[in-house]
Amino acid sequence: MKLYYTPGACSLAVHIALCEAGLPFTLAKVDLATHTLAEAENGSTDFYAVSPRGYVPMLQLDDGSRHTEAASLLQYVADLAPAAALLPPAGTVARLEAVGWLTLVSTELHKVFSPWLWHKETAESTREACKAKVALRFAELDRHLATRDYLAGDRFGVADAYGFAIVNWATILRMPLNPYPALQAYLSRVAARPRVREALVAEGLARD
The missing domain is CATH 1.20.1050.10 (Glutathione S-transferase Yfyf (Class Pi); Chain A, domain 2)
Structure with a gap:
């Protein structure tokens, strides 16, 4: 997985969850003031080319799909690592x-x-x-x-x-x-x- 983040932004929550869950991931830094990537992807640093919504967090899964919205990403990460107990079992x-x-x-x-x-x-x-x-x-x-x-x-x-x-x-x-x-x-x-x-x-x- 790859987490697109900006230091101190709400993406920090997903970053923390990934660390707490012990899941493998990489980071891609985004400058939200200019909507540019710290490192170019496919020859471009334009973050809008990666994420039309233009904000973080965005999580790219291993299948290449990309997803946003902090609250939903946090639940997804928690469910990937049930042993970390970052969320109680569903239905409780x-x-x-x-x-x-x-x-x-x-x-x-x-x-x-x-x-x-x-x-x-x-x-x-x-x-x-x-x-x-x-x-x-x-x-x-x-x-x-x-x-x-x-x-x-x-x-x-x-x-x-x-x-x-x-x-x-x-x-x-x-x-x-x-x-x-x-x-x-x-x-x-x-x-x-x-x-x-x-x-x-x-x-x-x-x-x-």
Whole structure:
């Protein structure tokens, strides 16, 4: 498999999941500002030639097919490596809860942060509304994580890979996390995992 990624983007979640699952994969770096590949493919560095949607993550499977959407890719990766227990078995209430958190990160955090808080042209009223919604969800996560180590219980899963990648955007955007001590502790706990650190180092987000 090949993961098309941009350092620190939501593709980090899939990168972490692949590392945690112990699956073989290669990386293809994408500059989202210019939509170009770090290394040319078929004589071109145009990322749109590879992915018409123009965003990451994109996962190319061994059969050559290419797939996007972080939440679906995370479930796929988890199902490829059941021994890693990154998602509970299908049809269980535990699976329902885990996918619920995965979906919440996707809809209530990821799509509130992006694109609105990343673009200078976003109206200030829209920016403030987005920040208020993020703060509401951060407070919810803080309460939830005060009584458990990970989103769906006491075991790390793909929802945590996604949550970690997205919540960390607050630091980049200089949004204070001090009001959320349990959430801060959670980020540190996830970052300390060896496979998570492996992904961070590979993307140049941490030192080896």
